[in-house]
Amino acid sequence: MPLIAPPLSLYVHMPWCVKKCPYCDFNSHGVKGEPPPYAEYVHVLLADLDADLRDFGSAALGRPVQSIFFGGGTPSLFAPELIDRFLDGVRERLPLADATEVTLETNPGTVEHGRFDGYLAAGVNRLSFGIQSFDDDKLRRLGRIHSASEAEAAVKSAQDAGYANINLDLMYALPQQTLEGAQADVTRAIALQPTHISHYQLTLEPNTAFAANPPPLPDDDHAWAMQEACEAQLAAAGYGQYEISAYAQVERRCVHNLNYWRFGDYLGIGAGAHGKLTRTENGTVHRRWKTRHPKAYLAAAGNAGRIGGDGPVAVDELPFEYMLNALRLIDGVPLADFSERTGIPMERIASALASARERGWLIEDTERLQTTALGQRFLNDVISSFLD
Incomplete structure (x- = not known):
């Protein structure tokens, strides 16, 4: 998608x-x-x-x-x-x-x-x-x-x-x-x-x-x-x-x-800063982070040495990364946002969604992704269920 x-x-x-x-x-x-x-x-x-x-x-x-x-x-x-x-x-x-x-x-x-x-x-x-x-x-x-x-x-x-x-x-x-x-x-x-x-x-x-x-x-x-x-x-x-x-x-x-929680984009500048950008031209979600120590960051002065890590998020990791953010929101997010912001069709996570709903972790709503009170209490378990 x-x-x-x-x-x-x-x-x-x-x-x-x-x-x-x-x-x-x-x-x-x-x-x-x-x-x-x-x-x-x-x-x-x-x-x-x-x-x-x-x-x-x-x-x-x-x-x-x-x-x-x-x-x-x-x-x-x-x-x-x-x-x-x-x-x-x-x-x-x-x-x-x-x-x-x-x-x-x-x-x-x-x-x-x-x-x-x-x-x-x-x-x-x-x-x-x-x-x-x-x-x-x-x-x-x-x-x-x-x-x-x-x-x-x-x-x-x-x-x-x-x-x-x-x-x-x-x-x-x-x-x-x-x-x-x-x-x-x-x-x-x-x-x-x-x-x-x-x-x-x-x-x-x-x-x-x-x-x-x-x-x-x-x-x-x-x-x-x-x-x-x-x-x-x-x-x-x-x-x-x-x-x-x-x-x-x-x-x-x-x-x-x-x-952040809606899986939006952000440029991250400064020592150790993390950023995330959606690259629609090649269909990837890109993460970049800067070198951590202030002295090394200052010495790089905007050159390639300022980058501590760089690259697209693996497709297999995107569902977990998305849920790590979106499921923190009490009111949840529209379910359609998942595919729009990851490029992954809903069928890919259908089984995990069904399992989370059966456990009482997610509300029964085909248009919204939202945790129940039980899901909020066991949020780490809910998020981990979306690991590939």
């Missing part, structure tokens, strides 16, 4: 942070000694974008960019004028959709008074705060550099600067956390009236300090109790769950993440 090019986003990875957190498995590098070359990095980001646009041609050009996301690391280590310079460069190279969502991740411990005005003026219209908890003891255990009061002050400062679209990241099932403690974090988050809350379970990821020396975490039953109780709190406060870990006020769902 012919592929149809989906919406396009842009992901920008900023790899530095003040200190690496013990649970973090992202491509982030603590700042040591001399300050990182922030201005040079912005220059190289634009060279990386230029090279990707040359390499991908029509697959990357022509479609307006729906969203831009600065992730990290800690993007708020970059001064507003550098973010402004980069966004100006993007506007010169790519068309932007009306009201393009532009998100910048920020650490409450790195913000400086007055910076939010600068980010807003540069074109950043959405902020995502890595709060994680409002309990100072839990923040210390997580290796965070901010306190609960600093987190609250940073959010209020952003709101005073004019930000009307703010996400707060919260974790639950933290070391020695109680159900009451998890609910207290949600209560304090809601009190700040953000438009979006990401609420996800702390997990021990390989190659992290926590994986090497695991802290005492709540067991699965206690973690599930926290999830259910906090979901109810968020719903009562007007935050609708639209993805396994995402809750939003009306009309405030994250455009960028929705594009």
Whole structure:
């Protein structure tokens, strides 16, 4: 079946942070000694974008960019004028959709008074705060550099600067956390009236300090109790769950993440950034990722050495990759999107669909792909059932 090019986003990875957190498995590098070359990095980001646009041609050009996301690391280590310079460069190279969502991740411990005005003026219209908890003891255990009061002050400062679209990241099932403690974090988050809350379970990821020396975490039953109780709190406060870990006020769902989950396209620039592009000219879904270490990425300066891996996704892997994203959405996706975005006829997954429905994991709907409440709880099993 012919592929149809989906919406396009842009992901920008900023790899530095003040200190690496013990649970973090992202491509982030603590700042040591001399300050990182922030201005040079912005220059190289634009060279990386230029090279990707040359390499991908029509697959990357022509479609307006729906969203831009600065992730990290800690993007708020970059001064507003550098973010402004980069966004100006993007506007010169790519068309932007009306009201393009532009998100910048920020650490409450790195913000400086007055910076939010600068980010807003540069074109950043959405902020995502890595709060994680409002309990100072839990923040210390997580290796965070901010306190609960600093987190609250940073959010209020952003709101005073004019930000009307703010996400707060919260974790639950933290070391020695109680159900009451998890609910207290949600209560304090809601009190700040953000438009979006990401609420996800702390997990021990390989190659992290926590994986090497695991802290005492709540067991699965206690973690599930926290999830259910906090979901109810968020719903009562007007935050609708639209993805396994995402809750939003009306009309405030994250455009960028929705594009990921709907198997949309995105250019990925920056050290360790991943991208995905639909190449309708040859009928493939293409993935490319950049070399991880900032020094190697900077040394490549937009040349071939910036690429850490490259190539089409194998057809046998596409059903799993698609479901890995789409099944996270609480409301699901139109079933027709599967063939349009993978090029694979529905007959290829008919058996897996039938089996998942028989197990009660998917709703009985021939036009929609959507998990049941049971399917959401056992999501990894549901997704794995689509492995060839």
